[in-house]
Amino acid sequence: MKKNKTESLTAEKGLFTIALTLNGRPAEFRVKPNEFLLDALRAHGWKGTKKGCDTGDCGSCAVMFNGKPELACMIPAVTAHGSVVGTIEGVGTVDRPHPIQEAFVEAGGVQCGFCIPGMVISAKHLLENVPDPSEAEIKKALDGNLCRCTGYVKQIEAVKIASKKLRTRRASK
């Protein structure tokens, strides 16, 4: 990709090359001009981020984008060139889950699991900024994450448990 004053990203053989920082590591994706970050992530094997609606309504595709939760289904992949992206794979793994993920399991807040990556991204951003949130603050932070299985009660409970876990972890450090 050529880089001059006005960055004009033109496709070579129909594809753009974008460079970004993904979960702390440099990554390079070849993307179609009309591709979205969500599809690009999934096409490159990062399938933790889910596609629920593709229209900005459900929150299952939430990723950290330059430090804030944004919706990957609404970010043209080319505009992610030079950005810093965090997905659920960067939060924790099956072997080493993040305390927030543990809390979701303990609270019984996961049924089909489709909404969970987005929920965890939103919850993590909340707890990093408001370590001890009220129930109203939790509800507000998870407002854009729709779940068709659980009824939300246990997920709100999960964020409360996660807040405690993180407090204990901080205290023991």
Added chain:
Amino acid sequence: MRPELLVRPSSLAHLWKTLPSLPRDRRYLAGGTDLMIAASHGHAGDCWVDISGLKELRSFRETPSSLFIGSGLTISALAEMPAVKKWLPALALAAPHYASPSLRNMATIGGNAANGSPCADGVCALCSEKASIVLLLKGVKRKLPLPAFFLGPKRTALRKDELILGFEVPKWRHVSAYEKLGPRSYFGISKVSVCVSAEISGGVVKETVISCASVAPVPLMARKAAEFLYGRRLDEGTISEAAALAESEASPITDTRSEAGYRKAMVRVLAARALAKIAAA
């Protein structure tokens, strides 16, 4: 349909220089939250000009008598600013009703206006705070009262390639109330929104501005209701009379979100609620 070409100018000067070389059917891309939806429903231009990186559109300035809000500021960035909380209570109150937290991190106030939708929450709030909109085409700036910017559904005063630079809002001592009726308490485009900003002095209304969303082809200014309140006390009688006037000014349609008759009736209910909140403030 999404376009095959995306251009990302690094400054306004480069933007104006680059435009002539681009396909004629081009669109600005800010947060993308309206444009993406337009693209998935049909054609949304042959080329997108990504203005999200332009610093010139993200400025925020405060003078002794006014505030200037850059068009590229996101709803979440605005909602957190102390000056917005202090001087633009309507905008601060509208923010939590606006889509979801992650969407507010993307959606810009300029895109909210440029999209030309009568249901825009940011626009409705700014209309009640007496904002003007500042437009820029190459070196030429012009300023319009915000309500005059809207010509019809999805039709605005923007000329080809003209940019919204930002919004100028006078500082005036007012209290506001924002009442939005959507499909649920938060997150969803409004069926009806009513926003009231008012300056009350010695118990009487010195000035009030009432704007409504989703009940007319453009963001509606309920001028008769506002004029009626001038010099009066906000009591049960005047509130109900003003709310009835606001209802008479609305001309909603039936669409997928709600029905015309219901919307019209709800203008009265929401206007009365907003005025009651202001009376109690």
